[in-house]
Amino acid sequence: MAAKLTATLAVLVATTANLVAAQKYPFMPTEWPSQDQNQFITGRLLEAPLILDGMKKVQAAVPENILALPVAEFHNYSNTTYPGCTPSELPAGMTVNLNSTQAQAACWWPSNNCIRTTATSYYQPDIVRCKGQNVWGLTYDDGPTVATADNVATRNITDILGRLGAKATFFVAGSAVSNAPGELRRAFSEGHEIAVHTWTHHPLTTLTNAQIVAEILYTEAKIYSILGVVPRFFRPPYGDVDDRVRGIISALGYLNVIWTTEPLNNLYRDTRDAEHVSSAADMASVVTEVEKWFVEQPGFISLEHDINPNTSTIAINLLSRIESMGPAFPLKLKPIGECYNIAPYMNVQPGQALPPLPEYRANPTDVASGALGTGVGVAVWRRVTVAVVAGLVAVMALV
Template structure:
């Protein structure tokens, strides 16, 4: 019996590593457990990755704004600035500050649905709905998820959806050093390019956490930051801090305000959980009834063929080009934390049974 439990425990620990329980080091030691022909090893999923030496020279640190590296509190969130502090570096998390280079909303009458943190085993149901209803959307993917589910990413690309980078470990970027930020973006870009053959230009900072230091690094690496102005708060479903009915009410209110709103919307949703996907599928027809559904590239005055660093004529084409409009929004978190907690509790339970 103990031998069986030990074997089960070993499997759970391995699965926990794949789904996000990361070691301290993010060196490329992880070999994805699938049949995709990867060209190299990667950092462990959701670990803070180490920078490749050749990537250091991609950013001229002498020109990067000297914004301080923000400090996180015991709960992992950023320490809030003292009252009366000045927003010297256009920090979105604390001051909702946006720059003209940030894509944060669509023009009046338009709406871009976006989905973060995938791909995941739950994503395919959302992909099916989008395909059946001829809807294109924008997905911001995590590097560790890409190397676990390359076939899902390939499907997204082949079906004409837009793919953006959402970092490797989903950290608050203003709390990371310049080199860590570079590693977060470049490792994810590398994984995406090995799957679909092109490198995304769009990126979304986890939690929307960005300031001028991060913006400059992002720009030097050839990325364009994308925020949002409508949060479904679907990431709260896992902790029961919200429910499906509350989110559905919010979506209906957004649709009802379409005529009076001065700008359109970019909504933050996630395809990392079954509950999140169900919410997304219910929200889409409501939004479509009130807005013209668009891709983020259209809201950012870009052609769809220009959202990747490598130009290709094989990409699906978008319709009209439009200008971005900035608007404040709320912060967001990630339901992956709850997945990792569940795996850890299962591991602890097996340990107790093993040694009783």
């Protein structure tokens, strides 16, 4: 009897430990950055255990001189002044010095589309093209967004992708995820890859090391609280990375994904769907330009957005053209993990099934829910409680 009891208790303890280990996200935040993307992440949000732990990983992995690379000056949107140039040297209205030697030394992407192609001790190569012939790495940034009666959004893009039998990678912003958790869950459940694109969408070279860590980890934690996975892929807003940012991305386990841009080969795979596009004619002209890509060619990665009804309309119109071409469409649409043969989530091994979705207070209108941040904790403890009660019942049956 005692042996049986001990064995039952051992199983109970192991089951409980497994349940906790399987779902626990260390240092889940109790407070989140603002949904207002104009706000920088500052103050006590940078002192949260999640961020302090992230900084420890960064400091252990990235050389001090790289972490000490100077921070760029932020103006607005993607406009920055990268260290090594003075604004007075620049033409009126231009804030980026394309020829800054410091920018080139640190391989600042916006300067000359500089990419790193080989790994070092502190960063992995940038991912900029899908492997293979005719492979189109399909990516949508800045969402998820909520569809309304009048406006298309993320789910309208995934609906047509579903009809095409195609998957994409969605680089989501933490602030947008907070606002549309149900949309994130929908895209993920349909088999699309979810990846990190910062919380506030500020250019990262303008942020301190701790702020960059916070941009990534708050978004990661929010995604985990909703989906139970930790993404592997990261895209910097505006492609704004230098070696300091690459080091931080890499130390946190991420791979840096930029869209294909090769000026020397006159190869640009930014659809420019978000630039000065406001009328139906603008949208149609973007579609006409991108249709020129519908030919056999080496693999590439495109940039599109599901950030607003205009960009989502462009995405849908492009996919509709592809749908109407049927088998005559010469390219294969793939998400990044698939075209690189890399598992898209850090906590899911290749070939392993995705974990069950954490408990989630479904809200059909997708209004942000303050309870989501603790959803995982609730799910874990409910399962642990079930396991403990089941164990006690077993024990009582024995005695």
